[in-house]
Amino acid sequence: MRQKKPSFFQGISFQLAKIGIILAILLSFFISAIQVYIDYLAQSKELDQLIYRVAEVATPPAARAVHTLDADLANEVVNGLLTYDFIYQVAIWDERGNVLAQADKALTESDVTWMGGLFTHDDASYSSDLIVAGYEQMVAGKISFTVDRDRALENFYRRSEINFFVSSFRSLILVVLLFVAFYFKLTKPLVQLSHEINEIDPDRPGAKRLTTLKSHKADELGTVINSSNQILDVIELSLAKRRVIEQALRTSEEHLRQIVDSLPVFIGARNADGYYLFANKALAEMLGHTPEDMRNVHISDLLKSSVLDVDTVIRGDARVINNGEEIDVAEESFISASGEQLYLQTHMMPLQYYEEVVCLVVSMDVTERKLAQAKMEHMAHHDALTGLPNRLQLVERLEHEARRAVRHGYFGAVLFIDLDKFKNINDSLGHPVGDSVLQEVSSRLQSAVREEDLVARLSGDEFVVVLTVLDHNQEVAALKAGEVGEKIRALISQAFIHEDMELRITCSVGVVVYPEKNNVVHELLRYADTAMYQVKEKGRDAIEFFNEDMADKVSRQLVMEGELHRALEEEQFVLYFQPKVDVQSGAIVGAEALLRWFHPEQGIISPFEFIPVLETSGLIIEVGQWVLEQACDVVQKWSKAGLWHKGMQLSLNISPRQFRRDSFASDVIKTIEQYNLPDQTLDMEITEGIVIQQIEEAIETITLLTQNGISFSLDDFGTGYSSISYLKRLPVTTLKIDKSFIRDIIDDRNDRVLVETIVTMGRLLGLGLVAEGVENSAQLDIIKSYGCHYYQGFYFSPPVPADQFIALLEKRPSK
Ligand code: C2E
Ligand code: CA
Ligand code: CA
Numbered sequence: 097m098r099q100k101k102p103s104f105f106q107g108i109s110f111q112l113a114k115i116g117i118i119l120a121i122l123l124s125f126f127i128s129a130i131q132v133y134i135d136y137l138a139q140s141k142e143l144d145q146l147i148y149r150v151a152e153v154a155t156p157p158a159a160r161a162v163h164t165l166d167a168d169l170a171n172e173v174v175n176g177l178l179t180y181d182f183i184y185q186v187a188i189w190d191e192r193g194n195v196l197a198q199a200d201k202a203l204t205e206s207d208v209t210w211m212g213g214l215f216t217h218d219d220a221s222y223s224s225d226l227i228v229a230g231y232e233q234m235v236a237g238k239i240s241f242t243v244d245r246d247r248a249l250e251n252f253y254r255r256s257e258i259n260f261f262v263s264s265f266r267s268l269i270l271v272v273l274l275f276v277a278f279y280f281k282l283t284k285p286l287v288q289l290s291h292e293i294n295e296i297d298p299d300r301p302g303a304k305r306l307t308t309l310k311s312h313k314a315d316e317l318g319t320v321i322n323s324s325n326q327i328l329d330v331i332e333l334s335l336a337k338r339r340v341i342e343q344a345l346r347t348s349e350e351h352l353r354q355i356v357d358s359l360p361v362f363i364g365a366r367n368a369d370g371y372y373l374f375a376n377k378a379l380a381e382m383l384g385h386t387p388e389d390m391r392n393v394h395i396s397d398l399l400k401s402s403v404l405d406v407d408t409v410i411r412g413d414a415r416v417i418n419n420g421e422e423i424d425v426a427e428e429s430f431i432s433a434s435g436e437q438l439y440l441q442t443h444m445m446p447l448q449y450y451e452e453v454v455c456l457v458v459s460m461d462v463t464e465r466k467l468a469q470a471k472m473e474h475m476a477h478h479d480a481l482t483g484l485p486n487r488l489q490l491v492e493r494l495e496h497e498a499r500r501a502v503r504h505g506y507f508g509a510v511l512f513i514d515l516d517k518f519k520n521i522n523d524s525l526g527h528p529v530g531d532s533v534l535q536e537v538s539s540r541l542q543s544a545v546r547e548e549d550l551v552a553r554l555s556g557d558e559f560v561v562v563l564t565v566l567d568h569n570q571e572v573a574a575l576k577a578g579e580v581g582e583k584i585r586a587l588i589s590q591a592f593i594h595e596d597m598e599l600r601i602t603c604s605v606g607v608v609v610y611p612e613k614n615n616v617v618h619e620l621l622r623y624a625d626t627a628m629y630q631v632k633e634k635g636r637d638a639i640e641f642f643n644e645d646m647a648d649k650v651s652r653q654l655v656m657e658g659e660l661h662r663a664l665e666e667e668q669f670v671l672y673f674q675p676k677v678d679v680q681s682g683a684i685v686g687a688e689a690l691l692r693w694f695h696p697e698q699g700i701i702s703p704f705e706f707i708p709v710l711e712t713s714g715l716i717i718e719v720g721q722w723v724l725e726q727a728c729d730v731v732q733k734w735s736k737a738g739l740w741h742k743g744m745q746l747s748l749n750i751s752p753r754q755f756r757r758d759s760f761a762s763d764v765i766k767t768i769e770q771y772n773l774p775d776q777t778l779d780m781e782i783t784e785g786i787v788i789q790q791i792e793e794a795i796e797t798i799t800l801l802t803q804n805g806i807s808f809s810l811d812d813f814g815t816g817y818s819s820i821s822y823l824k825r826l827p828v829t830t831l832k833i834d835k836s837f838i839r840d841i842i843d844d845r846n847d848r849v850l851v852e853t854i855v856t857m858g859r860l861l862g863l864g865l866v867a868e869g870v871e872n873s874a875q876l877d878i879i880k881s882y883g884c885h886y887y888q889g890f891y892f893s894p895p896v897p898a899d900q901f902i903a904l905l906e907k908r909p910s911k
Contacts, residue, residue, distance in 0.1 A: 112278050117271045124267040128260045131256075132211075139252045143245065146248075154176065157172070159236055162196060162226050162236045162237035163226075163236050181247060183244075184201050184244055188238070189239075203244060219245070222243065288309075289321065292304070293306070301335070302329065305328060306321045306324050306325055308325075357387070361376075363379060366454060368454075369394075370409065370410045371395075372392065374387075382433065384432075395409050421446075422445040424443050425444075427462065437463070440460065440461060444458075464860065465857075468856060472857060476488055476819055482534060485551075494562055494617045494620065495616075506573070507567055509577030509609045510561075511562075511580070513603050513604070514606075515533075516602045516632075517636075521533055527844060529594055533592055537603075541588075544580065548564050548565070549563050566609075573609050577609060578641075581639040582639065584603070585605060588601065604638060605628065605640070653712065660709060664718060669693055672895035673687040673690070674687060676747070685744060688749070689748050689749070716751050723749075724748060728768060728778075731777055745776065747779040750786075761800045765800075779807045780801070781809045788816075791822065794826070798826065798827050807828075809864075810826070810828050812834040813854060823861060830863060831864070832868050833851055838875055855883055865885050867886070869889050871889050872891055873891065
């Protein structure tokens with residue numbers, strides 16, 4: 097703030113002049129008064145002496161005149177005395193008191209006024225006795241005269257008055273001159289200085305300097321100005337430094353701000369009262385604000401569309417701010433300002449923000465992931481076409497049901513229903529008609545059973561009905577199941593009307609009553625399935641219960657088991673290789689090793705037939721070990737021959753029983769140590785079923801092997817659980833999309849959606865994607881458009897023996 101300029105009368109020179117004048121007047125008055133007084137005393141004394149001398153001179157003639165009674169002489173003396181202008185009455189008396197001579201003169205008024213007034217005297221009369229010489233003892237007469245003292249001192253008064261005025265005037269002049277000198281020497285430069293100081297811009301104090309005054313270079317003013325200028329220099333310098341630092345700070349803050357704003361993450365900071373102190377662009381925009389006006393927005397203004405209430409949020413913030421806790425919210429639902437449903441994954445942590453500790457909130461938009469997950473989860477449990485529970489849910493529910501039946505001692509039944517010649521409808525009338533028939537079948541099945549029963553679609557035209565709590569007696573339960581089965585058969589065989597067309601279809605039903613001795617769900621389904629096949633073999637459109645004969649089929653497996661033992665000893669197994677190809681470049685990036693059994697009598701037997709037998713018998717352990725050694729051996733050979741390049745991968749199928757063995761990982765590590773394979777050469781294909789039951793152990797096994805240079809793929813993806821929550825946790829690198837989806841991808845919209853979802857989700861999770869069973873270019877084009885990375889299939893090559901695979905490698909080098 098500028099200082100007000102002092103008025104002239106407040107200036108130092110005027111103040112000094114005022115004091116000076118008063119002091120000068122007082123002093124000169126006082127000194128003059130003393131001087132006048134001293135002079136006056138001297139003058140008075142002198143006058144007294146004069147009067148005394150006058151009297152001394154006049155007395156002898158007067159005495160003589162009295163003695164001789166000489167009146168003339170007396171008059172002469174009287175007149176002589178009157179010549180003194182301050183004597184105005186004289187009289188001489190004889191010894192008897194008679195006046196001998198007397199005279200007086202008129203008094204003129206003296207013009208000494210005020211000074212005379214100060215000392216005014218009454219007229220003084222002097223008298224003395226007259227003594228004649230020789231007659232000293234006798235008084236001859238008396239002489240008296242009156243003196244006007246004022247008149248006598250008149251000259252003295254006049255002089256004193258003049259002196260007094262002159263000295264007062266001199267003092268006055270001195271004061272005025274001093275005043276002028278002060279004004280020019282002090283007040284004026286001070287006024288200028290104060291004016292200049294006032295002019296200093298507080299924001300830019302160094303812009304101007306105080307003017308040095310030539311005439312004051314050496315004095316105190318000069319020093320003040322110099323020192324002030326030095327201070328201004330120092331301030332200017334430090335301000336300049338500060339400006340540079342501030343600029344640097346602003347720049348770095350700006351950069352930081354840009355980084356924070358460009359992140360696709362919501363970042364904000366709230367204080368303990370729930371006010372936002374900061375929000376990045378993404379957050380502000382999501383909330384319908386700008387980052388600037390987000391400041392001081394209260395959380396209650398934003399939570400209208402959240403599942404959270406203000407108190408919960410503020411409590412959470414307080415935990416972070418007061419206790420220094422970090423809080424993770426895995427998933428919160430939020431509606432953005434534009435009305436969009438978002439799912440956020442939020443991390444909250446304390447942050448020192450200027451003077452206070454605030455809650456830093458960082459949220460990631462996981463909506464896409466969440467939606468894919470929800471979709472996948474629904475798909476995982478439901479059949480897209482009919483909305484019925486799928487195999488996964490069926491297995492879960494049936495496991496539960498079977499346990500309950502054992503616990504409560506009652507019986508239920510599983511009905512395996514397969515439509516007869518459904519393929520004909522699809523082939524002749526097209527998939528849309530087939531789909532609507534399946535939907536109709538599904539609703540007829542649901543109408544045939546009770547609320548507590550379960551209808552599921554396994555695949556294509558296969559349905560399963562679980563009838564829970566039929567009876568405590570096994571035979572009665574079987575009877576009831578038969579009745580329901582008949583009802584279903586009758587319902588299904590009723591005509592379907594499709595666009596004025598009457599369609600007829602029948603079904604084959606296999607029934608098994610549960611619980612059976614130590615049966616597990618998969619076996620129950622297999623029994624029902626076997627019974628259903630029995631119906632098919634007998635001519636369809638009927639119901640069959642699982643029976644002893646069917647158990648024979650199981651015993652046939654035992655025969656195969658024996659043969660498989662021999663097959664291993666006699667080396668009837670061979671590995672085939674199917675190339676894995678890059679969708680974009682068409683280059684071979686690896687291969688899948690597939691087992692073949694050359695049966696001495698029956699020729700090549702499909703792994704679909706013998707792998708389950710190897711599994712149940714436990715032989716898979718030895719065969720699996722053989723496959724691993726073969727694979728290592730062959731890759732080592734190819735590598736040496738320069739056919740197998742770094743980066744190519746050979747995939748091996750690992751069956752559940754193999755994988756779950758405690759020593760699996762250590763056996764594998766021991767084996768591969770014996771070979772000289774580049775890192776990341778081997779890949780193991782496992783199915784979700786393997787992991788899902790013992791996920792922690794599975795993660796441990798996979799992690800251990802991953803550390804030893806082996807990667808993992810999820811085989812037949814999409815047919816099983818396909819739950820994103822497992823996927824996130826499993827350290828696998830690749831998903832192999834099951835060939836059943838690729839097969840119908842051209843005609844079946846559901847399959848297209850599913851494949852696209854899997855690819856999207858896989859890419860989101862950073863996984864490699866392989867499409868299996870690609871048989872033609874149309875299928876390849878579709879998966880290519882979805883962004884799938886690799887494929888396998890007859891389109892490029894079926895699984896082939898090693899020599900043929902080498903030929904492929906040589907023809908189509910990997911890079
Ligand atoms: P998978 O792992 O799904 O193997 C892919 C199957 O798809 C192979 O059947 C392959 O011949 C077949 N395939 C490849 N391209 C096409 C195509 O374009 N169209 C069609 N329709 N099919 C195609 P494969 O060789 O009969 O093997 C059947 C299953 O047996 C394998 O299914 C795998 O689960 C299992 N398996 C094969 N070898 C082994 C093995 O060494 N160990 C274990 N544990 N299981 C194996
Ligand atoms: Ca496989
Ligand atoms: Ca597969």
